[in-house]
Amino acid sequence: MSAAAPSTPSTSTTPTPAGTRTLPAVTEGAGVWTTGPRGALLGLGVGAILLLVVAPMTLSGFGLDLLGRYLCMAMVAVGIGLVWGRGGMLAMGQGVYFGLGAYIMAMHMTLADTTLEGESIPTFMRQNGVDRLPELWGIVQHPVVAVAAVVLVPTGVAGLLGWAIFSRRVKGAYFAILSQALAAAFAVLIIGQPVLTNGSNGLSNFHSLFGWDLSDSTNRTILFLVVAAVLLTMLAVTWQLYRSRFGELLVAVRDQEERVRFLGYDPALVKTVAYMIAALFAAIGGALFVPVVGIISPADIGVVPSIAFLIGVAIGGRATWLGPVLGSIAVSFAGTQLASVFPSFWVYFQGLLFILVIGFLPGGLASVTGFLRRRKTSETIEMEVTR
């Protein structure tokens, strides 16, 4: 009977296996209005009205850019919710995939601007004493190739790495540490290749995207609408995923990996696919981040920013459907507001958020209602202990 991990908390004396008990609780934490198809449509509809109609009409150009930036970060959060909240894999290096998408896009845009100016190589390269375009850059010159690379490169990397890690049953803290080391190595790699990536300055000063002038305010509004639509699509996709057999399997793997294996499924495959989807979302977020924000540098993708993606997900409720997005947007908003006024206070506050939310409210704010209803929610996200 008990294939459960030896470290299942001693509080759970119920004979029912942890998997069957947590599964309904997860959807319950999401709140009543996101459970059924009608609720999901309602959620998406409200989001669509707010983002596609209300925001462009009420916000200034600056405010719209800022919101667009938050939405790009929220795309990473959707992926983290999938892989961490539903899959139990603490991916601490999503900045890598965000960065891959962003840098591919930034390289393409820099090249396009260079061609428009009638130059053969970007200015920073000439300053570094390069006179020929590196082959790595030449590849992404064509817009179709660049977009394909944004999709294929990060998912490919995630697929290879994920399969290598998960098929050998490296999990829990080991996976977290490896993903974190990946983020550290990636940032070091980018800083260490100033000829290719402009080092720690990053790539910036873009003028156009696929031939559209980025300084034009109508174009910027359209860009924002595209970003919002992409995010809403991602939400629709994850909602469908969570309802599908794959979503159920993913939660089962999180709670009772061994049992899933004994049932004949391959947990490594399930985990790798989830990891690849999260990587794809992060990469798309990164690729859209570049035209919206106008700069990408190693400071946006290293260890600390990678982990910072997690806090919004945790606050919103990591296993819920809308929680990660709402939490991420809220944290980004609070970050911009507080950090500009009290920079040092914001860091303390961020640290406290990590401690308080993860330490004492692991289900996130989404679990507060359930917590009031029945004081058992702390078990909602109880994950299998790693050893």
Added chain:
Amino acid sequence: MEILISQLFAGLSLGSVLLLAAVGLSLTFGQMGVINMAHGEFIMAGAYTAFTVQQILGSAGWSLLASIPVAFLVGGALGLILEIALLRHMYHRPLDTLLVTFGVSLILQQLARDIFGAPSVDVRLPELLSGPVTIMGTPVPAARVFILVLTVLVVAGLSLVMNKSSLGRRTRAVVQSRDLAEASGISSRRTDALTFFVGSGLAGVAGVAITLIGSTSPTLGTTYIVDAFLVVVAGGIGQIRGAVIAAAGLGLLQVFFEFGTTASIAKVIVLVIVVAFLQIRPQGIVATRTRGLA
């Protein structure tokens, strides 16, 4: 030949720094499954302790000797507070301790920035350690030899404690089976606290050592923590022997690849090697045999 020796020494020296940073981590990770992201900031606290002690005492030599035990106590005290206030309540959620301690590390970093300022500070070297010494005809920095010796002493002392003292016996018992250890009258709670004290104290000592080879800044910990984690993962959790082998191996590999390429590429190659190595031995170099499924 001279290049070989100097490269070999550079690798071992890097390995010894990594080991010093990782050995405390390995201890706490192994015993409690707690991944302490704030360990790097305990290292940073040790480094600032060395700086403060030197400001008070003045003499570079005496302050170095004095700051080693003081930094041990500072690091240990920080670890003890962390354990009692937070981690004790979260042992059944090891992955979440990672993020909680990350929050602690953010706060400690900002504290250091507010107290000592964002620019880095320097600790003066004692006369004896500032020059090179000659080993087998090759001049090597004396400070690095000192760190190597310090690391050997620390690891030897730690394994003595783990193998001979009652604290070590209790710790090993708790690592092997928490429930059985408790059943035979060991207070696992007190053992946890003590282990955390020792492990975090060692981070403080590592911080003092690191002031000898570089300047001290609030972000000092972040430069070492990821590599220290890799040492722990590659070495196998809770195994001092594994950590020693892994630290030496990673240090040598890093320096070896740096020689052929650049530091940044070497770092990526080393990470790939660690992932590839975990394909062969997912539990690290020295694995505890269990009948568990994982």
